[in-house]
Amino acid sequence: MLLAAENLHKTYRLGRVNVPVLRGASIGVEAGEWVGVLGSSGSGKSTLLHLLGGLDRPDATRTRPAGVVRYQGRSLAEMSPRDLDRHRALAVGFVFQFYHLLPELNVLENVLSPAMVARGRLGYLRSRGELRRQAEGLLTELGLAHRLRHRSAELSGGERQRVAIARALINRPRLLLADEPTGNLDQMTGDGVLESIARLRAERGLTVVMVTHDARVAARADRVVSIRDGRVEAAGPGSESAA
Numbered sequence: 001m002l003l004a005a006e007n008l009h010k011t012y013r014l015g016r017v018n019v020p021v022l023r024g025a026s027i028g029v030e031a032g033e034w035v036g037v038l039g040s041s042g043s044g045k046s047t048l049l050h051l052l053g054g055l056d057r058p059d060a061t062r063t064r065p066a067g068v069v070r071y072q073g074r075s076l077a078e079m080s081p082r083d084l085d086r087h088r089a090l091a092v093g094f095v096f097q098f099y100h101l102l103p104e105l106n107v108l109e110n111v112l113s114p115a116m117v118a119r120g121r122l123g124y125l126r127s128r129g130e131l132r133r134q135a136e137g138l139l140t141e142l143g144l145a146h147r148l149r150h151r152s153a154e155l156s157g158g159e160r161q162r163v164a165i166a167r168a169l170i171n172r173p174r175l176l177l178a179d180e181p182t183g184n185l186d187q188m189t190g191d192g193v194l195e196s197i198a199r200l201r202a203e204r205g206l207t208v209v210m211v212t213h214d215a216r217v218a219a220r221a222d223r224v225v226s227i228r229d230g231r232v233e234a235a236g237p238g239s240e241s242a243a
C-alpha cells in the first residue's frame with residue numbers, strides 16, 4: 001500500500017458552529033493504482049485530498065490525532081516539519097480545479113517553480129539546464145511546446161490544466177492528487193485532460209487519487225469509491241455505468 005488513511009476526522013469551526021466534514025474516513029491506495037473518489041459538492045472531497053497530501057491535518061485531541069495518513073508506511077503526523085515539507089514537495093503532485101497558476105510567470109516558469117522550491121535557489125541554478133529540458137519535455141508531451149513563453153491569461157482552460165499537470169510532475173512524485181481536474185472544463189476538453197493523466201500515469205508508474213462530483217469522470221479510474229456522510233465507501237451501483 002503506497003497510501004493509507006485510517007479513521008480520519010475533520011471538523012471545521014465557523015465561529016461557534018462545528019461543521020463535521022470527515023467522520024471516520026479511511027482509504028487505501030496501492031502503488032500504481034488510479035482511484036476515483038466520487039462525492040457531491042460539500043461532501044469533503046477537497047478536505048480528504050488535503051489530508052492525504054499533508055496540506056492539512058486531521059482533528060486532534062491533546063493526546064492524539066483523530067486519524068492517521070501513512071505514505072509508504074510512514075505516518076505524516078510523525079514527520080518533522082522539514083520532512084513533511086520535503087514529502088509535499090517531492091512525493092506528491094497536486095492538480096486543482098482552478099489550476100492555481102501564477103499569472104506573472106510564463107508557462108515554463110510555472111512548471112519549474114516547484115523544482116525551485118524543492119531545491120532552493122542554488123540547487124536549482126546548478127541543475128537549471130537539465131530541469132528546463134525536463135519541463136520542456138513534459139510540456140511538449142502535453143501538446144504545449146508552442147506555449148512555453150505564454151502567460152496563463154493567454155491560455156485556454158484545457159491548456160492551463162495541462163500546464164498545472166506538468167507543474168505537478170516536474171519533481172517526479174510517485175503520487176498525483178487531483179481535485180476535480182476537469183471540473184471547470186467542457187466535456188471534450190476534460191476528456192483530453194484525463195487522457196493526459198492516463199498517459200503520464202502509465203509512463204511514470206504514477207499512483208493517482210482523483211476526486212470529482214462527476215460519475216463519468218470518476219469512472220476513468222481503475223476503482224471508484226464514494227464519500228458520503230464523512231466516510232469513504234465502495235461506490236454504489238450505477239457509478240461505473242458511464243465507463
Ligand SMILES: Nc1ncnc2c1ncn2[C@@H]1O[C@H](COP(=O)(O)OP(=O)(O)O)[C@@H](O)[C@H]1O
Binds near residue numbers: 014043047
Ligand atoms: N476552511 C474551511 N472552514 C470552514 N468550512 C469549510 C472549510 N473548508 C471547507 N469547509 C466546509 O466543509 C465542507 C466540505 O468542504 P470540501 O472538502 O471543500 O467539499 P467538496 O470538495 O466535496 O466540495 C463544506 O460544507 C465546506 O463549506
Ligand SMILES: [Mg+2]
Binds near residue numbers: 045046047179
Ligand atoms: Mg472541492
